[in-house]
Amino acid sequence: MKKYFKIITVLAFAGALFSCDPQEDRDDFPALTLSSTDLNISVTQDPENANRVIMTNSTQGIIPYWNYVDAEGNDLGHSNKHQNAVMFPFAGTYTVYFTAYTEGGPVAANPIVVTIDSNNEEYFSDPEWGMLTNGVDGKTWELDFFDPIGWAGLDFPYNPDGSDYWNWFPDYAGNSWVMEQKDWGEMSFNLDGGYNSSVTQTALNSNDQTTKDGGFSFDVDGHNLTFTGGVELLHGGDYYPDVSNWTATKVVELSDNSLRLAVIRDQSRTGEGVCLIVFHFKPKE
Numbered sequence: 001m002k003k004y005f006k007i008i009t010v011l012a013f014a015g016a017l018f019s020c021d022p023q024e025d026r027d028d029f030p031a032l033t034l035s036s037t038d039l040n041i042s043v044t045q046d047p048e049n050a051n052r053v054i055m056t057n058s059t060q061g062i063i064p065y066w067n068y069v070d071a072e073g074n075d076l077g078h079s080n081k082h083q084n085a086v087m088f089p090f091a092g093t094y095t096v097y098f099t100a101y102t103e104g105g106p107v108a109a110n111p112i113v114v115t116i117d118s119n120n121e122e123y124f125s126d127p128e129w130g131m132l133t134n135g136v137d138g139k140t141w142e143l144d145f146f147d148p149i150g151w152a153g154l155d156f157p158y159n160p161d162g163s164d165y166w167n168w169f170p171d172y173a174g175n176s177w178v179m180e181q182k183d184w185g186e187m188s189f190n191l192d193g194g195y196n197s198s199v200t201q202t203a204l205n206s207n208d209q210t211t212k213d214g215g216f217s218f219d220v221d222g223h224n225l226t227f228t229g230g231v232e233l234l235h236g237g238d239y240y241p242d243v244s245n246w247t248a249t250k251v252v253e254l255s256d257n258s259l260r261l262a263v264i265r266d267q268s269r270t271g272e273g274v275c276l277i278v279f280h281f282k283p284k285e
Helices: 003-016 121-125 127-133
Strands: 041-046 049-057 063-069 075-079 083-087 092-102 105-108 112-116 139-143 149-152 185-190 196-202 209-219 224-228 248-254 259-265 275-283
Touching: 041 112, 049 063, 049 092, 049 112, 075 083, 075 209, 075 224, 121 127, 127 185, 127 209, 127 248, 149 259, 196 224, 248 275
Parallel strands: none
Antiparallel strands: 041 049, 049 083, 063 075, 063 092, 092 105, 092 112, 139 185, 139 275, 149 275, 185 196, 196 209, 209 224, 224 248, 248 259, 259 275
């Protein structure tokens, strides 16, 4: 059953996008046979902050996998850590799912429902929330054609001592080959009662546009932004087939006037190595 360990390791890396802790050698685990009643997990609300939910796995010899959704079923996040502290700043009902992966196979716990009674406005005090969303009023971004796209190593920009730390953000005037200059669409974020996102994407070979509405999660400390509810990152050019995941993004840069979001190029059609494709956005006027 070693295939389960390979599968969950890949899923956890893609879902958390640079935030997972290093994992020990799973092939050394014993072949366990567990049922859902054998799982030792807890999901509790912090007594000092009811919006902070603590998820703990005490089951030994397994790979933990958590994911949590809102009342509409929108994916708000996932983790392969044994303990997590997750903020649910909006009032509402949330469901926490837990799966234990062993060499005997995956074992799912019964879903746990958490009810949050009130909003926690303090959670959004970090200025990056305002830079990204403009709060309840919302903020719309479009590609910045001064330098709409670039490439970088997986360590960029938060691990300068890493072995894969580099970047190239070419100007469009001298590198127009990177993509056609046209209206590629727009993406919006707001905090009007929830984490709301909307992306209007223009087709590659026409001006046809498709709009999808959904949600998002934003880990300020981890520099990760994840689209939920079927929404994907706004992009330009012919790069879509080179990337397997267009929902999990790395926040490379964020200010009032500039936003760089990166996806992992993990299936290059030309045989190039794994790296970040970084799209550059500016506020739409």
